[in-house]
Amino acid sequence: MKLYNSLTRSRDEFKTHTPGRVEMYTCGPTVYHYAHIGNLRTYIMEDVLEKYLKWTGYTVNRVMNITDVGHLTSDGDTGDDKMLKGAKREHKTVMEIAKFYTDAFFADCEKLHIRKPDTVVPATGCIGEFIKVISSLIEKGYAYEAGGNIYFDTSKLEKYYIFNDFDEEDLAVGVREGVEADGNKRSKTDFVLWFTKSKFEDQELKWESPWGLGYPGWHIECSCISMKNNGEYLDLHCGGIDNAFPHHTNEVAQSEAYLGHPWCGFWFHVHHLNTDSGKMSKSKGEFLTVSLLEQKGYDPLAYRFFCLQSHYRKGLMFSWENLDNAAAAYSKLVAKIAQLENSGSIDEAEYSRLRGAFAAAMDNDLNTSLAITALYDVLKSGLSGAGKLKLIADFDEVLSLGLINAAEKLKASKSGGEDIPPEVAELLEQRKAARKEKNFVLADELRDKIAALGYAVEETREGTKLRKL
Ligand code: AMP
Ligand code: ZN
Secondary structure (H helix, E strand, C coil), X not given: CEEEECCCCEEEECCCCECCEEEEEECCCECCCCCCHHHXXXXXXXXXXXXXXXXXXXXXXXXXXXXXXXXXXXXCCCCCEHHHHHHHHHCCCHHHHXXXXXXXXXXXXXXXXXXXXXXXXXXXXXXXXXXXXXXXXXXXXXXXEECCEEEECHHHXXXXXXXXXXXXXXXXXXXXXXXXXXXXXXXXXXXXXXXXXXXXXXXXXXXXXXXXXXXXXXXHHHHHHHHHHHCCCEEEEEEEHHHHHHXXXXXXXXXXXXXXXXXXXXXXXXXXXXXXXXXXXXXXXCCCCHHHHXXXXXXXXXXXXXXXXXXXXXXXXXXXXXHHHHHHHHHHHHHHHHCCCCCXXXXXXXXXXXXXHHHHHHHECXXXXXXXXXXXXXXXXXXXXXXXXXXXXHHHHHHCCCHHHHHHHHHHHHHCCCCCCHHHHHHHXXXXXXXXXXXXXXXXXXXXXXXXXXXXXXXXXXXXXXXEC
């Protein structure tokens, strides 16, 4: 499989340290708010990658952290603490906020058919490990104490900017715009490993350490959680592209300084989901969630389909119109599958040819949109209904679009002649009229009323349809 590797900036043949086994790490969510559908784009693409690696025969050990402490709103070492901000906003403790949004994150993942990683570790569950690694970095001369905090000394590295896509000049200026310079740092690129002094005197979660009562920096958690659960050779590290710098750059700095050898061979970065006002972001406050999509009548899997239709290394523009198109295409695909009869013998040669086309698309830097084309080609092919259904189920082990299940449900609802309650039918007619008059506010209100009665309104190419919630 060829996969773009941010480390080499080229499409490399995917290799692992131990043949047949992938040690995979994923940066998990910062749990101070709901995940937005941009975050979830990243997790969807990582999920497809994991499932494809398994599909080709690898065993995958996947580890993920949950950032429940000390992630600052700026990427530097200053700015507000995101967890504290969330707790203040909702008048809860930091741990209550973390629990609530961790559960919400996994509930969203389930709706999008994103598999939960084998090991999930909250940062607060790994403090002893952070202290062990930081102590060793100090001993080895890679870290220093200043003003009560422990900093990583980037001047000790031969190469700090390992993902060369950045303009070093720009980055060196206070690391990021709007970040106040921290006078304790010897060099601007140095970063905090452990805080005992910060502007957050009201920090709720603090632990004893050799350097005093304090809490860890953000970057150290991923290095430690991975080294502990993936071992000292990591094959594949994933995250959104915004994490490449400084987060992943700092992870590499401290992990390799600690281990004394190269750490991770492959870096997989997913590009952003954007809206017309730029990157979707939690800290901007206004963002789209899976629940909102559901309230508006979209099947979360239609959003997954929307993501898979484009390449992970291109920014994806979100608009309701784009989502409507994807939702319509998804329903049409399900309807086609629902028409297949599970009968006939399977032409093995044709079956392998079509399967090979799917694999070739995925081997080509995870080209999911071509893989979906390969799926449509199955429908158009001369295979029997049984052959088509078997192959679609096989592809869907990777794509996880719930295709066979959705097709079965569609068939059942048709044969069962499910009766739509008259009040729902009436509201649907009113909504159609509102949309015709381009009164979208009223149309949205009516959609919500229909949802309250247990039905989702879906726009499909064949027109507006109802789905029982
Ligand atoms: P966070 O919860 O902010 O730590 O982010 C969780 C994951 O979502 C990280 O891998 C981020 O890089 C990624 N991410 C953040 N914003 C976006 C976006 N607009 N589109 C895609 N991925 C994103
Ligand atoms: Zn991370």
